[in-house]
Amino acid sequence: MSRLLLAGTLAMTLLGACSSMAPVYRRPDQPIAEHWRDGDADATGGDRAIANLAWQELLRDERLRQVVALAIGNNRDLRMALLNIEKARARYRIQGAELFPSVEAEIAASAARGPASLNSDGRATVRREYTTSVGFASYELDLFGRVRSLKNEAKEAFLAMTYAQRSTRLSLIAEVTGTWLTLAADFRHLALAQKTLESQRETLKLTEYQRRQGTVSGLDLAHVQTSVASARADVAAYTAQLKQDVNALELMVGAPVPDSLLPDSMQDAPVVLAALPLDLDSLVLLARPDVMAAEHTLKAANANIGAARAAFFPNISLTAAAGRGSDALSSLFGGDNRSWSFAPTLSVPIFNAGRLRAEFKVSKVERDIAVAGYEKTIQIAFREVADALAVRTTLQERLSAQQALVAAAARSYELADARYRSGIDSYLDALVSLRSLYGAQQDLIALELAEQNNRVTLYKVLGGDAALSRQR
Numbered sequence: 001m002s003r004l005l006l007a008g009t010l011a012m013t014l015l016g017a018c019s020s021m022a023p024v025y026r027r028p029d030q031p032i033a034e035h036w037r038d039g040d041a042d043a044t045g046g047d048r049a050i051a052n053l054a055w056q057e058l059l060r061d062e063r064l065r066q067v068v069a070l071a072i073g074n075n076r077d078l079r080m081a082l083l084n085i086e087k088a089r090a091r092y093r094i095q096g097a098e099l100f101p102s103v104e105a106e107i108a109a110s111a112a113r114g115p116a117s118l119n120s121d122g123r124a125t126v127r128r129e130y131t132t133s134v135g136f137a138s139y140e141l142d143l144f145g146r147v148r149s150l151k152n153e154a155k156e157a158f159l160a161m162t163y164a165q166r167s168t169r170l171s172l173i174a175e176v177t178g179t180w181l182t183l184a185a186d187f188r189h190l191a192l193a194q195k196t197l198e199s200q201r202e203t204l205k206l207t208e209y210q211r212r213q214g215t216v217s218g219l220d221l222a223h224v225q226t227s228v229a230s231a232r233a234d235v236a237a238y239t240a241q242l243k244q245d246v247n248a249l250e251l252m253v254g255a256p257v258p259d260s261l262l263p264d265s266m267q268d269a270p271v272v273l274a275a276l277p278l279d280l281d282s283l284v285l286l287a288r289p290d291v292m293a294a295e296h297t298l299k300a301a302n303a304n305i306g307a308a309r310a311a312f313f314p315n316i317s318l319t320a321a322a323g324r325g326s327d328a329l330s331s332l333f334g335g336d337n338r339s340w341s342f343a344p345t346l347s348v349p350i351f352n353a354g355r356l357r358a359e360f361k362v363s364k365v366e367r368d369i370a371v372a373g374y375e376k377t378i379q380i381a382f383r384e385v386a387d388a389l390a391v392r393t394t395l396q397e398r399l400s401a402q403q404a405l406v407a408a409a410a411r412s413y414e415l416a417d418a419r420y421r422s423g424i425d426s427y428l429d430a431l432v433s434l435r436s437l438y439g440a441q442q443d444l445i446a447l448e449l450a451e452q453n454n455r456v457t458l459y460k461v462l463g464g465d466a467a468l469s470r471q472r
Contacts, residue, residue, distance in 0.1 A: 022149050022306025025299055031375045032282050032382040036389055055173050058459055061270040063261045064180050067253060070261075071176045074254035078172055081165035088158040095154040098147045101139040101318075107132045133339070135321025144313045149306030156300035163293035170289060174460040176252050177271065178453050183245040184263035184270070185449040190238035192441055196434075197231035203417075204228050207427065220420075220427040227431055271455045280389075285381045288463035294377040298370040301363070308363040311356050315347040384461040388454060395451045402444045409437035 059065045072078065114125040142148055207224045210216040250257050285291055322340040324333060349356060413433035420430040 021145050021309040022152065022303050025302050027295070028298075028371055028375060030282065030286075030378055032285075032378055034282055036280050036282065036382075036386050053459070053464055055459075055464070058456075058464065059177065059271060061263070063263065064177065064270060067180055067249070067257060067261050068173055068176050070255060070257065071172055071253040072169065075172055075252065076254050078165070078168055079254075081161075081168045085158070085161050085165050088154075088161040092151070092154040092158045095147075095151045098140070099142060099151060101136040103134065103136050105132075105134045106323075129325065131323060131325040131339070133321045133323025135319070135323075135341070137319045138345075139318045141316045141318065143316065144310035146307050146310035146315075149303045149310060152303035153300045153307065156296045156303060160293045160296035160300065163289045163296060166289035167293060170460055170464065172252070174456050176249070177456050179245065179249045179252055180263065181270070181449055181452050181456075183242065183249060185445050186238055186241050186245055187264055188445045189442065190235065190242060192438070192445070193231060193234040193238055196438055197228065197235055200224065200228045200231050200434075206421070215423060217426070223427045223431050227434065271452050282382060282385075284462060285378060285385070288381055288461075291374075291377050291381055291463075294370075294374040298367070298374045301367040301370040305360070305363045305367055308356075308360040311359065312349065314349075317345040317347070319343040319345070381461065385458075388458045388461055391450075391454050392458065395447075395454060399444075399447055399451060402440070402447050406437070406440045406444050409433070409440045413437045 055068065056065055059068065108131045109129070111126060111128045114127065116122050116124040119125060140147060204224045207216055207221050211218065211221045246257070246262065320340075320342045322338075324337045325339050326337045413430065413436070416425065416430040416433040419425040420427050
């Protein structure tokens with residue numbers, strides 16, 4: 001009997017494993033254009049696709065690579081994302097175990113004494129029982145795929161969490177890189193302010209000497225003193241900004257950053273970008289980790305509809321056991337002491353005040369919400385790429401124009417300063433030229449930082465670091 005019971009249970013289990021009432025999943029149409037208008041944006045680098053460029057290849061500066069690696073190992077947001085993956089994986093295993101019966105073995109012994117006053121022969125009795133059994137209780141035969149749908153939902157939730165972690169990691173790489181580049185740019189700002197301060201202090205010494213000789217006016221001296229004070233203020237401001245930049249970088253990294261890994265200036269193109277194809281297809285967005293996470297969330301909602309549908313159908317549960325029983329331990333495994341029990345339970349929903357229909361409606365609405373979330377994620381991704389490409393199309397022209405402006409401003413200041421030192425003009429003309437040059441140099445540093453950040457942004461929004469799954 002026990003063999004027949006086991007064979008029957010196994011057959012019904014396999015039958016249930018083939019059933020599913022979840023609707024067939026179809027990826028929603030992409031609510032975006034097929035190509036970007038600025039897909040021919042200029043980008044430097046090799047001819048490899050950007051999605052296949054690992055972050056170690058994106059970053060040229062060895063110090064920057066070490067800082068990013070330090071952040072990947074210590075950042076708390078990334079650590080929490082990894083722990084959430086472990087939790088989702090455990091839930092998936094728990095739900096998957098529901099497809100199989102939980103078999104338990106039990107050995108029991110009992111003894112009871114009956115008082116003499118309750119026995120007809122006036123003698124006290126002791127009754128002993130020994131039992132051993134193997135069986136399972138309340139195992140649901142998944143004939144309509146409810147348990148399997150719940151397992152698929154848990155699986156898709158786990159995959160969504162995995163891609164969410166990859167998205168977190170990609171964002172962390174971009175944010176740490178951007179903060180490191182900002183720190184490098186502020187080092188350049190500080191160096192420029194210090195150089196300007198030193199130059200103006202030399203000019204102040206000369207002007208004070210000329211003032212004592214009576215060759216310059218007090219107004220010229222006041223102009224030079226104003227310029228020195230302004231440069232001192234800039235040096236102090238950028239010194240404080242550098243300390244704040246380091247604090248922000250260490251917060252993102254999640255650990256102290258050694259001074260040897262901090263930039264002292266921004267090298268030429270510390271971030272390299274793979275070449276972008278002339279006709280950039282928006283289908284590349286489907287590989288972005290946040291888009292993949294949204295799609296797996298949609299698949300989980302789709303699987304949940306199958307579980308809600310299956311709840312309308314009968315539920316069959318089995319409780320069965322086979323073993324031996326005896327009033328003496330020595331004879332437990334001898335003689336005809338075999339025992340077995342088989343208790344199938346059929347539960348049919350008849351009246352539940354519309355609860356099952358409401359739960360089914362909720363599952364469908366949640367699927368529709370997930371569809372809208374998936375479409376919105378794609379639209380946001382498309383907009384992010386479009387914005388980055390729009391900036392990149394004009395960056396080279398802006399950089400060229402700014403470099404020409406710095407060269408012209410430097411020539412203007414050189415001439416104005418020479419005329420002032422020769423006593424031809426007052427210092428006001430030289431001061432105006434100096435401020436123009438100083439502002440143009442600051443703008444050039446900011447523009448070069450924007451160009452580098454644009455490379456990082458393009459790498460992020462196009463779903464870079466596709467080799468991530470192979471590195472973990």
